[in-house]
Amino acid sequence: DEEDYESEIPRIDLGISGLDNMIQGGIPERHLMVSIGSPGTGKTTFGLQFLHHGLQQGESAVFITLEQSREAILDTANERGWKFDRYEREDQLAIVDLDPVEMANSLDNIRGELPVLIREFDAERLVLDSVSLLEMMYDDQSKRRTEVFDFTRSLKEAGVTTMLTSEADDENPYTSRHGIIEYLTDAVFVLQYVRGDASETRLAVEIQKIRNANHSRATKPYEITLDGIDVYEQASIF
Amino acid sequence: DEEDYESEIPRIDLGISGLDNMIQGGIPERHLMVSIGSPGTGKTTFGLQFLHHGLQQGESAVFITLEQSREAILDTANERGWKFDRYEREDQLAIVDLDPVEMANSLDNIRGELPVLIREFDAERLVLDSVSLLEMMYDDQSKRRTEVFDFTRSLKEAGVTTMLTSEADDENPYTSRHGIIEYLTDAVFVLQYVRGDASETRLAVEIQKIRNANHSRATKPYEITLDGIDVYEQASIF
Amino acid sequence: DEEDYESEIPRIDLGISGLDNMIQGGIPERHLMVSIGSPGTGKTTFGLQFLHHGLQQGESAVFITLEQSREAILDTANERGWKFDRYEREDQLAIVDLDPVEMANSLDNIRGELPVLIREFDAERLVLDSVSLLEMMYDDQSKRRTEVFDFTRSLKEAGVTTMLTSEADDENPYTSRHGIIEYLTDAVFVLQYVRGDASETRLAVEIQKIRNANHSRATKPYEITLDGIDVYEQASIF
Amino acid sequence: DEEDYESEIPRIDLGISGLDNMIQGGIPERHLMVSIGSPGTGKTTFGLQFLHHGLQQGESAVFITLEQSREAILDTANERGWKFDRYEREDQLAIVDLDPVEMANSLDNIRGELPVLIREFDAERLVLDSVSLLEMMYDDQSKRRTEVFDFTRSLKEAGVTTMLTSEADDENPYTSRHGIIEYLTDAVFVLQYVRGDASETRLAVEIQKIRNANHSRATKPYEITLDGIDVYEQASIF
Amino acid sequence: DEEDYESEIPRIDLGISGLDNMIQGGIPERHLMVSIGSPGTGKTTFGLQFLHHGLQQGESAVFITLEQSREAILDTANERGWKFDRYEREDQLAIVDLDPVEMANSLDNIRGELPVLIREFDAERLVLDSVSLLEMMYDDQSKRRTEVFDFTRSLKEAGVTTMLTSEADDENPYTSRHGIIEYLTDAVFVLQYVRGDASETRLAVEIQKIRNANHSRATKPYEITLDGIDVYEQASIF
Amino acid sequence: DEEDYESEIPRIDLGISGLDNMIQGGIPERHLMVSIGSPGTGKTTFGLQFLHHGLQQGESAVFITLEQSREAILDTANERGWKFDRYEREDQLAIVDLDPVEMANSLDNIRGELPVLIREFDAERLVLDSVSLLEMMYDDQSKRRTEVFDFTRSLKEAGVTTMLTSEADDENPYTSRHGIIEYLTDAVFVLQYVRGDASETRLAVEIQKIRNANHSRATKPYEITLDGIDVYEQASIF
Ligand SMILES: Nc1ncnc2c1ncn2[C@@H]1O[C@H](COP(=O)(O)OP(=O)(O)O)[C@@H](O)[C@H]1O
Ligand SMILES: Nc1ncnc2c1ncn2[C@@H]1O[C@H](COP(=O)(O)OP(=O)(O)O)[C@@H](O)[C@H]1O
Ligand SMILES: Nc1ncnc2c1ncn2[C@@H]1O[C@H](COP(=O)(O)OP(=O)(O)O)[C@@H](O)[C@H]1O
Ligand SMILES: Nc1ncnc2c1ncn2[C@@H]1O[C@H](COP(=O)(O)OP(=O)(O)O)[C@@H](O)[C@H]1O
Ligand SMILES: Nc1ncnc2c1ncn2[C@@H]1O[C@H](COP(=O)(O)OP(=O)(O)O)[C@@H](O)[C@H]1O
Ligand SMILES: Nc1ncnc2c1ncn2[C@@H]1O[C@H](COP(=O)(O)OP(=O)(O)O)[C@@H](O)[C@H]1O
Ligand SMILES: [Mg+2]
Ligand SMILES: [Mg+2]
Ligand SMILES: [Mg+2]
Ligand SMILES: [Mg+2]
């Protein structure tokens, strides 16, 4: 019966306490996750905080950005008091800024090299910010799908727990911009703006899916502060 | 008159008791069914549970996944206490993970080999998770249609009761992503999120169609637990 | 004045009494009709019942299916106690299952042969289930239109009363999937799901158009039972 | 001042008294008009009645149908007690059924011949049922526009008062299917279904535009009876 | 401070008094304006009235129509008691009807000749009715944009105050049909139908933009009468 | 802890006091910003005012317009009492009007020359009005993305604080017309029309995103007056 059951799957914490409390037992290790949201909903912050949590515990990590420069990422982390420059100097962290055009053109190679990098670096957490910018580079739909499919497969095989960020669809906050990635991932977090009667726009997060995990299905308010993302799992958005 | 009538069609249970209670007499054997739903609505769980029910009764079964690895499927089943590894060892179950790109490219062959496999294996239940990933591989609409049409036809002819899973349309939960499969199948189950006034997202299932069966047309709440899908046919979603 | 007027057009009954009551005088003979609906709304049942009504009166009939096998159609009719196998043996009924791909490729021939078949068979009622599957086979819009246009014209000229079934548009239940057939037919029946406040989905039918006939414009509830389609022309859907 | 003003433009009646009452002074002669509506809203009936009104007054008329056969049009008119067969025999009326495919292919010729026919026949009223079927024959948008544009221009120059019928857009009843014709015509009538709280679908007409005419902007209910279209300009649709 | 400020930009009146009252100081001379509206909202009337106001003050003017014949425009103006035929005879007004197909094909030339015509004619007001018909002639989006862009630039350089008319988008009355022209113009007037609870459709105008002018942002009702457009800037549409 | 924290990022003011008050500490220097809005929402005014604020403090600035002529920009600024002509004469300001067609064709060069110009000119603020007109010049989606991506990257590297203006999507005011630029920028301002029950259209601004800044998430009313944009951060839009 359910009481006696003990999951055998090793699990980790995201590092956002309010959100971690909503997930029973934690995220299964090596899951491929995606955070979907509009600009400014905190996707990059989420990714940085996810890495910072691992780094603090002595894990190694990789941050791949297609949107900003390495320096901008360091600035943001440092501004928050997360010592990403120190982690980088001590070879615990690699921040890589890739040109999405080049990445798209050499995805074959990257698919080969990334697992090597991850293994050599012994990285336990990886962030790719954002997968939408990679997807955008393909005009041909089936090409995009097969490339993204193969890329996510190689990430899964590399044995790292990964957080992708993705732009949201213009009309449906629960859908990614290109509508593929949520089907290829093990976990989906939906970050969205709530514009109600009040003139203040609020932020809310919903865990849409985590394979092999029992999680809350509530939509919870959160804020982005200097300290990162703060989910109020006791509060109610409506 | 209707009272005296006795259906001559052999029927089976899905293995989800709440849902089976909503179908008078059961699902006609050899039906081709589809479960339509967004990510995390439990399509894969539905498929696994459908097979597990048959396996428990000594039937043989095939699970074809285009989305996950064989190992991931085994993990999920084992986590739930469904002994898929044992069934596999005892040749009662075959779990096949196919690359959707390759599957699309060699669908002609697969169409030929699958019925052979099913017959040799004497499989009575089959799951394909998901047909959307196969459909996605074709850019050309008419090509997609004819391929999917021919594929479903070969499944029907193979004499197995089949559950396909399909992504839902972004805007209409009653429509599959590519809008074809619901017209080619004998039974359609719609799994959807219900986001009402409450801040908790709920899950609800509706039987949209079962050829040659009298079924409830109610939309019923369900939950996904460690034990699988639990449909509350006594409760009301609204 | 209207009182004295007597229509000179010969008319027939559909065979669904609730619906026939909504049509003054009946359907003009040789009309080309279409039933538009989502999966499971009962289009195929409507078609079978329409034929059965004619068969019972000694008429000959043809059922062309692009979606199911001949056997599946016979099973469905037999399950309902409609002796389609007997009618077929006695050469009063022809059930033809066509592959839509082949039908599309040889539509020229079919257009030529169908009227011959109808005449030789002396068929008074014909069903094509469904015209959408035929339409789907053409990617090129103008090709689709001209083919469908020519095909419906040949049906009209063949001198048979015809019921086509058509999938509904995803967003507008009053529109067919490809948006052509409702303009080429003499009569349009709209079958739709009504999902209101109650958690039970209901079925409703509206007669949108019958050339040269005075008909009710009400939307009426119906049910599909073992006996076929039952329209409650006294009840109200709202 | 406005009181003394007397329009110098010769005007005619449509022949639908309720509608004519909504137009001050009548329709300017030689106007190119369009009736936009879904299937069954009475576009063909409107066109027939418009011609019948002229025929009764001794005018000559032409009815071009792309949708039905000459015989079907005669049947409909005769059923209503409008003696179209007599008018045809007495050379006051020409009913022409054209194949839209052929019409599209030889539109250049038709554009040349139509004015000749109109002049020889001395036709004062013309109906084309429907312009949408002609528009459908062109896949290339700019080709469609220029062809339709040139065709309407030749009709305007032919010196006949013309009523075109057009299918409505699926989503917007005030827009024609291809969205061009309402901009090329002098007058636009919108026929639409009103599906409100009541379960009875009603019909309503609005005059959207008549160049050089002062007209009501009310939406008025109408019915189609054996006698044709009956607009209740005293009643209210809401 | 604002009180002492005196605009140095020369300004003109449109000639629709209600609307002119909503604009502080008037329209800056040489502005390129656009009126966006559905068929029958009075765009052509607006343009004619705009010219008539200038003509009455002794200015010269040009009216280019792509939709109607020169004669039809004269008829409409004459019907209203605006002596366009006299102005034309006295060389104060030029009415030019262009075939949109030809205009699109020779836009290069026209772009060269129009400024010459304007200068020789010393035209102070110009109307082009409608820019949408010109835009429609291009299938290729970027071609359309660059052509329209270059054309509007040549109009701006010609030193004339111009009113373009444009069809509205089917779904959004604030957007032009092709969605470009409102971004290339100095002033945007939105003419729209208001279909509320009442069964009478009303007309309403909003000034969306006038560069370098302070204007009301209210939506005001207007009517089209024999005397032209009448804006009720004291009334309220809701 | 947060109290002691002092941001090390140098920051600037926009020059719109109400808006600046909504941003804690100011905009990080060298940010790439975008203002999204429909025609007439004040995007150009925003850009001019942003430059004027810097010019008043002795900074150098560049204004690139793709929509208007250099003269028109000078007129608008002068009308407002902002001495752009003087700043230009004194080589503190460069106003450049580019033909979007030419800009698109020579974007490679411009990408090279712009940083040089910025450095030589020592510009601290730059406005590009509007990026949508540049984006419009590319029909090919992936071409557009890579061009815009490379262009924004070169702006970021040039070390100038930049404000882009962008047209809004027709249906979603929070989305730019082409849906890319909001993902490539560090800050997003949404300018929109609020059309409520009242017949007066109002203007409202929301700060959707500023990387590395704590900002209000309220939607605040603003007006455009002769003095520029005035945000009422104390008032409420609803
Ligand atoms: N120091 C801070 N204090 C408060 N909020 C901040 C701070 N820094 C950034 N933010 C907020 O975070 C948002 C950016 O988050 P980010 O993770 O970059 O979003 P995304 O990646 O989804 O576009 C900013 O728009 C701002 O609202
Ligand atoms: N042990 C568990 N306890 C409770 N819920 C679970 C458990 N495992 C999985 N789930 C739920 O099942 C969902 C995944 O179901 P799945 O069948 O994979 O959905 P789909 O195939 O439709 O994407 C998870 O998002 C989670 O909500
Ligand atoms: N014996 C039966 N008793 C009651 N309902 C039935 C029976 N057989 C079929 N149905 C109903 O009819 C539906 C199928 O109707 P069908 O005519 O095949 O629909 P369509 O052709 O529109 O997809 C089933 O989904 C079921 O709801
Ligand atoms: N004799 C009649 N009595 C009452 N209504 C009729 C009669 N004949 C036709 N109708 C009505 O007219 C409709 C068809 O009108 P029609 O002019 O052909 O429409 P459209 O051309 O817009 O498709 C039918 O659907 C029916 O409702
Ligand atoms: N003499 C008139 N009296 C009242 N209204 C008129 C008169 N002439 C035209 N109209 C109105 O003007 C409308 C046509 O205006 P028009 O400027 O041609 O519109 P648009 O160019 O936007 O299509 C007609 O539909 C009618 O409602
Ligand atoms: N002197 C002024 N007084 C008041 N409002 C003005 C003045 N000048 C311009 N405006 C307003 O500013 C608007 C134009 O702003 P602009 O910045 O050009 O908008 P955008 O660039 O978004 O199209 C005009 O439509 C008008 O409403
Ligand atoms: Mg980000
Ligand atoms: Mg799944
Ligand atoms: Mg069917
Ligand atoms: Mg018709």
Ligand SMILES: [Mg+2]
């Ligand atoms: Mg006009």
Ligand SMILES: [Mg+2]
């Ligand atoms: Mg601007």
